[in-house]
Amino acid sequence: MTVLAHVVPPDPNLAIMLKVFPALVVILITSQICGRLAQMVMQPRVLGEMVAGVLLGPTLFGWLFPEAQAALFPPEVRPVLYVLSTIGLTLYMFLVGAGIDHGGGRPGEIRNAATLAASGILPSLLLGAGVGFLLYDLLSLPDVSPFQFALFVGGALSLTAFPMLARILYERNLEQSQIGRLTLLAASIDDALAWCILAILSAMHLGSGAGGALPTIGLTLGFAVIMLKVVAPLLRPMGRTVARTGRFGPGAMYAVILIPLTAGWLTDWIGVYSVFGGFLAGLAMPRDAAFRQALHGRMMEIVSTLLLPTFFTFSGLNTQLGGIAGGAMLLAFGLILLAGFCGKYFGCALAMKGIGFSWRESYAVGGLMNARGLMILIFINIGLAQGMITQELFAMLVLVAVLTTAGALPLYKLALPDRLEAGTRSEPAQERPVEIEVRSN
Template sequence: MNALAAGGVKESTLAMLLLGIGVVLVAGALLGRLAQRFRQPVVVGEITAGILLGPSALGLLPGDLSERLFPAEVRPLLSAVAQVGLVLFMFVVGWEFEKRLVRPHAGLAAGVSMSSIVLSFGLGVALAPVLYDEHATVAGKEISFVAFATFLGTAMSVTAFPVLARVLTENRLLGTRIGSLSLASAAVDDLLAWCLLAYVSALVSSDGDYTQLGRIALLSVGYVALMFLVVRPLAARLVWRWAAAERWPMLLAVLSAGALGSAVLTTWIGIHAIFGAFLFGFVMPREPARVLTEHLRKPMSNVSTVLLPVFFIVTGLGVDLGALTGSDYIGVALIIGVACAGKLIGAIVPARLAGFTWRDSMDLGLLMNTRGLTELIILNAAVSLGVLDGRMFTMLVIMALVTTAMVGPLLSRPTAPPAPVGHGTDPDVPGKQRVPEDAAHLITPRT
């Protein structure tokens, strides 16, 4: 019997955990770099790395290498590491949500976002009856059709803001009219997606009990009020005071603890932990921007850079392509078709009505069809809530991968670098509009 390590974990299990994390980091880095060579976001390579290390590829080799590398006793520990990285990542995403991105295009961005979300959500709900019967039971428990359909609509509605920011930067579109509009629309999309996920979480947690659902709703309203009316002003005072005193390590520790505590609170309420982390970041002060970015956001993003690749491996371990049946692959095709139709049509129509060309409107639709990491976060949340079975999870991960990967090759390229924003002649781009000085300010590590 091996001696027990701290916390009661066997030394052999701890060694396998460390080995697994090391493999995760190397595989994610290599596949991420390879993805960039094919004009893909890093996240596409990391998702692929997770799938390759899971039962779909490595598990097919003699000796079941996937199981040997990530044994059953190690997977809960990997999942715990992934959740810590995910919570800190969502805190940074909430903190980096810039309202000023939306203001210059508020009307049109709201129109594009609402149109693409409403259509995508509606098509997802319409597709639910086709898929529900084969995926209605998860771990021996029947999932209500309302919860399944609501979640499927939510999964179709997602646009990944962080991945989109990277795509725009790599394609020299960040300072263009299309780039600015898509980024503003995606910001609104992300915010609404978290609200939809919070609703699904409450729906599942209440288990159809409307009294319980009402309790969750009241507690959620109280939680949001607490964050805006109490936490927000207190955080502003604390950050300004400690930033002036340059107490960065203490401030970083307190904010990290606050993000984790907020995640615990929303879990207790009955909505997913990531909502708590996101909202805690959302109420954080944005000024002094340069100082906060240098001393707080970047260090916390670096922590996510190390921890979050484990999230992709945990996701990949749940993807089993070999378990899909012929009808499942038909379902995958339908899911991809519905996902693309909702975002493309939902973005193209308002863009055309606003006077955009067909090419620009198509580019906007493609950009809004980017899902990537945000989709995976929502899918994993659904698994933890017991809404998705293994096959449905695999089908939706494939959709997330395909819709993200198709953007780069299909996107049109500017023939010349865009003029600096504020110096163009486009009347819809006011002279005061400003793109952040550094695009990295908008791009979280796992993009």
């Protein structure tokens, strides 16, 4: 008697889950270890998480154990990591936007912050663009114009890691000092302008030249107006309720998840990346400090613990540092790093001195504003995904992100050691503090 066994075909959903879960476990363990090591050497946790992503990519893990890396991150797992990364970035930029107090302060303070912001973005933008024109033949893709390539390099180098900067200032109790308020306001302006540059570049690259980009740019501007002038007023009652009770009810929690994800989907449909929608959704949130504190307390931990390390690893899988070996590539990397460092550090230091601060305080701010952290990684990942930059330039800018972030706090402490820092913590009574709640990386 022959028994015919009924073979049940494997469930493809179960198969992909059994591959994604081990990848996430390794990502989280590596991020935790590297994050703790970074804190042990007086660096922010986010720096260790950035390094963890690079280490899990082809640069180290893939070089030492290529078969193990290929088994842990097979091609079918990477789209899942990409989706998780995109959701994480959209929610993260939502929280960054929600944490910015764009109500302003005293007129003099806003003017000084604008001066500092201009000194941080213009020299970096011009130096970066100049280096971009110089390196166009070596590093650019053929379908990217010299203008777009140069503007992308300049825009990437003009960023400041606003959330990480806020964390450093809060940890050192400087968020309400003159230095703290000016630096935070200037960094938020720099980042907002850099995102505008990237939105224009994305629209130009995905459209048929500058003319083809006009509908995308127009739709993006229209969407921004709707979010800030229509959606924002509708959310104010929710903000008052959360501020009064100190907690999010089920309806409010659904709203703060659905709004940034929907905004991200709409900006993707328009033709710019979903992080723009998340950032605009954050700017549309109620400005009450109690609401912002409750929002960050409820959402930031899961975003920064699970989703951002996934993004760092996805970036690391695209980072092949071996591609920048050789004299020409190393010289190109040195020029990009030098342009980015000098533009921010000396530009901001000279602006602070002109405003009336001491040289030590000025160089301390220059060091802080030079940190690029997560923000430049988001910027260049968008450029890579949309085909605006090569893998080689991507790897160079990842290194710029790591090195400038690692140097921010040492440069600050070198210019303003603990014995001198105490004098900067006092807040003039006539100035209203800038309320910024960022408890992330």
